Amino acid sequence: MKAVQIKKYSKELQTEINEIPIPTITEEQVLIKVKVAAVNPLEILNITGAVKLIQDYPMPLTLGNELTGVIEAVGEKVTAYQIGDAVYTRLPLEHIGAFVEYAAVDAVALSPLPKNLDFLTGAAVPLTGLTAYQALHEELEAKAGQTLFIPGGSGSFGQMAIPLAKDLGLTVIVSGSPEAKERTLAAGADRYLDYKTENYWELIEPVDFVIDTLGKAELDRELSIIKPGGRLLSLIAGPNKRFAITKGMPKPKQFLLGLAGKTLDKKAKEKGVEYHFIFVRSDGEQLKEISRIIEKNQIIPAIDPRIFQLEDSNEAIQYVAKGHPQGKVLLRVDLKE
Template sequence: MKAVMIEKFGPPDVLKIKEVDQPAHKTDELLVRVKAVSINPLDYKMRNGSLSPLGKLMLPKIVGSDFAGIVKDVGGRVQNFKPGDRVFGSLSPFKSGACAEYVTVKASQVVAIPDELSFEEAATIPIAGLTALQALRDLGKVTKGSKVFINGAAGGVGSFAVQLAKILQAQVTAVCSTPNVRFVQELGADYVVDYKKEDYRSSQEKYDFFFDVVSKASLKDALNILFETGIYTATLPTPQKVFKSFLSRGRVKIIMVKKKPEDLDYLAQLTVKKDLKVVISKTYALEDIQQAHIEIEAGHVRGKLVVEI
């Protein structure tokens, strides 16, 4: 089968399409023919070695996390899926990746794709959608009337976060660049801060939850615009923020995404009902995987990037 692999850490040109053996699935696993994967910042950080201190990364390695595809075979202990079912989920970046023609995955870690969603749409949901949902609902305890501040609202996690915060009936202030102001407004943000023209640090407003999607705010600046009981979290916190989380009496929290099938299904159903909009800014062929990584690493991607396999 074809798979996108790295044999060393480095820039996008270390990504190579190789012919490798098709993986063998265990009794509790599915063999899935992958049809689409989405690209996350997590993927380029794994490729360039940024994540290597966080876990043992064995090279060579297939890259990729989020996927959607068709079940080709099931293990003997699997009862809830059959060949031909459409499924989506994500794989750990520290194990074998998703950017391949076939993957194996535990049946408990995927959910069925609703008929109304394409493979490409489903593939965008797992990491970005779960991060946004679990940050808002579980860490920020966002409910009706909560004042939420989202720093980095136009990308994958940010675009989900704005919409999910509104579904939770929060008041949303969102930060983005000038070209994305109208886009973020259309996602439902109540107030949009164009960081090219305004500095949120001078705001007199106070918030219940500061979601630092781009992980660029200083802790001092974030806490300064929060209520005394307000909560801060970042998608990739610095060591200083991690340390502070142990001393902050719950005001600084670290997001550790949990692959809950019920959350994946919830996000998929919201998308079917059109309460949640999946935003795909560009779709690539497998042969253009290097360009997809160049774009995601450069930043400023609106919504998600998808690779068809």
């Protein structure tokens, strides 16, 4: 079967398509015929090795972190799924590889595809959905009545985080481009700020939480609007010692990530705020809960209109790297329309 792979980490965003065997499943896995795989900024981090302190992969590495597909075979101990089921997943961190024709996946990482989504729109959910779910429930420990601000939250992350936060009973404020205002308010945001004309740090009363999607350059402004005792969670600014400890990393990695995150922790501490970082993991049970919210609210994620096949993986990755897609970028593996 065809697989999109790299042979080593490199700043050159180049992949190659290789022929590899169809994987053999264990008794706790299923074999999925991949329909669609999503292309994310995480793929770029995997190619460059930017996250190898968190997860270092043996080579060659098959790329891709989330997919939709149909189950072709079921392991002996798998009882929750059967051949022919439509499923979606964020692949386990240690065993990524969605840019393939067939994937062997642990059954505990799966969820049935939401009833209101197809293979295309479903592929836009697992990574951002689980990131939002784990951010809200585990990192922020958010409760009803609290307030969340997401700067730059009008993209693919926000379209999942907003309804999940509203399901928890949070007040949600978002900043983003003027073009995304109506779409973001329709997703459930309580207030929307146009970043081109409104400075959120001058307009927002102190909030309980900020989820940072913009990076280190924005942290000082984000910290300035968080209540003492609140939390700043970044998706991209980088890990710290807290992250290493909660992930059960060995002492040497705790030390290294402690050094890497020292400045971030210091800035947060000066404001009486906790700094957190998240690197999303697979979790089928959480994905089922996300599916419930998707179906309840009839959420349909935006997908970019450009059509890429598996053979177009380099072009798709470059497209994501250059920024500003109009939704999730997808590889149609077994969908030709």
